Amino acid sequence: MSHWSERYELVVGLEVHAQLITDSKAYSSDPNAYGDHPNTNVSVITLGHPGTLPVANKKVIELAVRMGLATNCTIAPWMHYARKNYFYPDLPKGYQITQDNTPICTKGFVDIPNSRTDADASRDSRSAPGVPNAGMTRIGITRIHMEEDAGKSIHDVDPFNTLVDLNRAGVPLIEIVSEPDIRSGQEAYDYLVEIRRLVRYLDICDGNMEEGSLRCDANISLRPKGAKEFGTRCEVKNMNSFRNVMRAIEYEAQRQSEILDSGGVIHMETRTFDAAKGSTIGMRSKELAHDYRYFPEPDLQPVTVSEAMKEAIRREMPPLPRELRAKYTSTLGLNEYDAGILTDDKATALYYEGVIAHTTNYKGAANWVMGDVRSWLNERGLPMEQFPISAERLAGLVQLIDAGQVSHSIASQKLFPLMLEETTLTAAELAAKHDLVQSTDEGLIERIVQQAMATYPDKVDAYRNGNKGLLGLFMGEVMKGTKGKADPKRANEVVRRILEQN
Numbered sequence: 001m002s003h004w005s006e007r008y009e010l011v012v013g014l015e016v017h018a019q020l021i022t023d024s025k026a027y028s029s030d031p032n033a034y035g036d037h038p039n040t041n042v043s044v045i046t047l048g049h050p051g052t053l054p055v056a057n058k059k060v061i062e063l064a065v066r067m068g069l070a071t072n073c074t075i076a077p078w079m080h081y082a083r084k085n086y087f088y089p090d091l092p093k094g095y096q097i098t099q100d101n102t103p104i105c106t107k108g109f110v111d112i113p114n115s116r117t118d119a120d121a122s123r124d125s126r127s128a129p130g131v132p133n134a135g136m137t138r139i140g141i142t143r144i145h146m147e148e149d150a151g152k153s154i155h156d157v158d159p160f161n162t163l164v165d166l167n168r169a170g171v172p173l174i175e176i177v178s179e180p181d182i183r184s185g186q187e188a189y190d191y192l193v194e195i196r197r198l199v200r201y202l203d204i205c206d207g208n209m210e211e212g213s214l215r216c217d218a219n220i221s222l223r224p225k226g227a228k229e230f231g232t233r234c235e236v237k238n239m240n241s242f243r244n245v246m247r248a249i250e251y252e253a254q255r256q257s258e259i260l261d262s263g264g265v266i267h268m269e270t271r272t273f274d275a276a277k278g279s280t281i282g283m284r285s286k287e288l289a290h291d292y293r294y295f296p297e298p299d300l301q302p303v304t305v306s307e308a309m310k311e312a313i314r315r316e317m318p319p320l321p322r323e324l325r326a327k328y329t330s331t332l333g334l335n336e337y338d339a340g341i342l343t344d345d346k347a348t349a350l351y352y353e354g355v356i357a358h359t360t361n362y363k364g365a366a367n368w369v370m371g372d373v374r375s376w377l378n379e380r381g382l383p384m385e386q387f388p389i390s391a392e393r394l395a396g397l398v399q400l401i402d403a404g405q406v407s408h409s410i411a412s413q414k415l416f417p418l419m420l421e422e423t424t425l426t427a428a429e430l431a432a433k434h435d436l437v438q439s440t441d442e443g444l445i446e447r448i449v450q451q452a453m454a455t456y457p458d459k460v461d462a463y464r465n466g467n468k469g470l471l472g473l474f475m476g477e478v479m480k481g482t483k484g485k486a487d488p489k490r491a492n493e494v495v496r497r498i499l500e501q502n
Contacts, residue, residue, distance in 0.1 A: 004257030008222040011230055012182035012249055013142075016195055017173050018205040019149065019213040020063050026148040026172035027054030027097055027300070034211060038165040046170045048093025053299050056081070060172040061104070061303060063204040064146050065313050067174060068105030070198050070320055071141050076104050078304050081146075081297035090151030090164050098147035100294040104305070105144035110198070111136040111322065112190040116183065133326075135336070139191050140179030149173050152212075168212075174204075180219070180230065185246035185253075192216060192242045197321050201346045209240050216245055220252045222260065231256075232266040236280055239273050248273040252280050324349050332362040341370050347384035348374075354391025359398045368394060372416055389419050397427040404487050405437050438487040445494045448481035449474055453499070463499055471495060 022032050028045035045052045068075050082100035114137045132138040151169035153162050176195060182188050196214060199205035207214045216239055221231035236252060239245045251273075256266055271280040321343040328339035343349045348369065355365040373394070377387060397415065400406050405428070406415060418430045431437050452474050453460050463470040471492075478491045 004222070004253055007225060008253075008257055008260070009225050009227070010183055010249070010253050011180045011221045011223060011233075012184075012188055013180040013219045013233075014176075014178045014182065014188060014191060014245075015217045015219070016176040016178075016192070017149075017215045018067075018176065018195075018199050018207075020060055020172040020174060020204055021206065022057060022059045022063070022172055024057060025170035026057050026060055026146070028170055029055075030170060032171050033167075034213070036167055038163075038167060041167040042169070046092070046166060054097060056300055056303065057172060060146055061305070062313055063172075063202075064104045064144060064174050065305060065310060066202050066317060067176070067199065067204060068108065068144055069310070069314055069317065070202055071105070071108040071110055071144070071176075073105035073108030073141060073144060075305055075310055076102060076106065077306070078102070078302060079104055080302040081300045082294045083297045084147075085293040088150045089162075090153050090166065091148075091169050092151075092166065096148055096150070097297055097300070099145035103143040103145035104303075106142070108141035108144070109138050110141065110191065110194050111138050112187060112194050113137070115186045115190070137187065139181045139187070142177045142179050144174050144176050147173050147175060180221075185249040188218065188249055189242050189246045192245060194321075196242075197344070201318055201321060201349075203318075209242070212240075215239075218245060218249055218252075220249055220256070221266070222253060222256045232268050234266065234269050234271055234280075236271050236273055237283070240275070244273055244275050247275075247278055248280055251278060255280065318346065319349070319353075321349070324353075328362075328366075332356070334362060334366055338363075338366050338370065342366060345384070351384055351387070351391050355395045355398070358392050358395030359402075361398050361402050364398045364402065365395065368398060372412055376420070388423050393419060393426060400427045400431060404489065406431055407438060407484070407488050410436055410438075410484060436485065438485050442490065442494055444482065445478055445486055445491050446498060448478050449495050449498045451481075452477040460499065471499070474499065 020032075024030060025032050025041075025046065028043055030043050030046050031041045033041060045054060065075055079099065079102035081097055082102075084096040084098045084100070085094070086096065088094065088096065111132045114132075114135050116137060149168050149171040151164055151166040153164055155162055157163055178191065182191060196207040199214070200207050205213055209215065218236045218239070219233045220236060221233040223229065223231040234252060234256070236248045239248055252271070259266060267285060269285045270283045272283050273280050324343045325336075325339045328334040328342060329336060334342075341348075342352050351373075352365065352369050355369065356362055359365055373384075373387060373389075377384060397411055397419065400415075401408055401411050411427075414434070415427060415431055415436055418434060419425075419427060422430060425433070456473065459470050459473060463474075474495045475488075475492060478486050478495060479488075482491075
């Protein structure tokens with residue numbers, strides 16, 4: 001049977017829940033801490049005891065605005081909380097404080113690397129505003145709203161009972177709802193990578209899917225190619241990695257296409273993904289709309305976000321990955337690949353920013369950060385924050401090479417390891433201390449070349465008769481005679497000049 005993509009277009013929208021990094025919960029002073037003993041971070045407010053009242057956490061509002069600004073959203077100047085009534089076995093008060101028709105952020109977008117064919121790109125109608133940069137695909141964001149998390153039901157410890165840990169109940173979340181703009185599993189993966197990168201840059205969430213601090217539900221449907229109307233969607237939940245989101249989407253597309261090809265009908269339902277089998281499994285049917293009996297939360301005042309507050313939050317935001325990528329490619333002259341690697345995580349980007357504050361050799365600095373620095377960290381499984389060479393000291397190493405005082409090979413093989421061990425000295429000080437400064441004594445180089453020519457007269461003749469590859473032999477003698485301290489560029493010039501003399 002032919003592949004489904006020949007007949008259908010995949011339509012995907014993602015709902016991402018991000019747990020916010022705050023000291024306390026969304027509407028109480030209970031600690032917001034992962035990994036504590038079960039049911040210790042709770043109080044009468046979290047438990048919903050009669051007579052208790054929630055209090056909005058101002059930090060949650062600030063972090064939501066920060067994410068909205070980073071995703072090009074409109075920030076609502078006025079909004080209210082809503083009460084969502086639903087049976088939560090692990091949220092004792094029986095309802096969730098969230099937002100319904102006044103979300104804090106609306107109508108934004110993020111750009112992801114383009115993986116579409118020209119035909120796909122021209123056929124698709126985008127819901128996101130504006131035009132993305134070259135080589136990028138724009139994914140619209142419908143809304144971002146604030147809400148509280150439920151507790152955690154644990155089914156795999158006791159074979160006869162479900163255990164409930166309420167530490168997570170009341171933990172602040174933002175839900176980021178995309179437009180149905182995603183057209184492949186790869187686009188979903190790239191979108192999630194960009195969302196996680198943003199929340200980490202902004203210090204609002206650690207982005208750890210394994211611990212549940214970043215969770216994703218996917219709404220997936222198919223429609224015949226060329227059709228404007230969306231097909232019936234199925235929602236897939238309980239995916240704990242970006243790779244599994246991609247796998248679930250691809251499986252669900254194949255499953256739905258087989259039903260449609262056989263004349264069947266897709267029923268709206270909630271499904272879960274079995275990572276071991278690589279398949280989705282039906283959990284429950286869904287109606288067209290849930291009756292959550294939303295109404296304005298009576299125990300919390302509406303929220304106003306002034307222009308002054310919004311601008312104050314904007315000023316405190318770090319540089320965003322898209323801004324840094326644009327800077328590195330347009331201003332610093334790096335290629336897209338290098339810019340992508342350097343901005344992949346905030347710590348690496350900030351370290352590179354620190355290096356180029358002290359050197360204008362942007363490409364050289366990038367090579368060191370992406371090469372020797374990352375290799376050293378990867379070998380030890382350490383994050384960039386634990387790298388022992390400061391950005392200023394690494395810039396000094398780049399400057400030393402640019403000045404011709406050490407060769408790149410000496411810098412990489414000898415000086416860089418010394419800088420890791422002796423963390424108080426600069427690259428220049430270490431080069432001098434360990435006698436690594438390159439020799440610029442052309443007289444010494446000439447003497448070594450003359451001696452080598454006398455030793456290998458047949459090689460000299462062969463070189464002069466056109467075998468220019470023999471230059472390496474004489475350069476090797478120079479580097480051996482100077483113990484590797486000869487400036488390769490100058491030595492090369494001297495060797496060529498002498499060999500080509502009659």
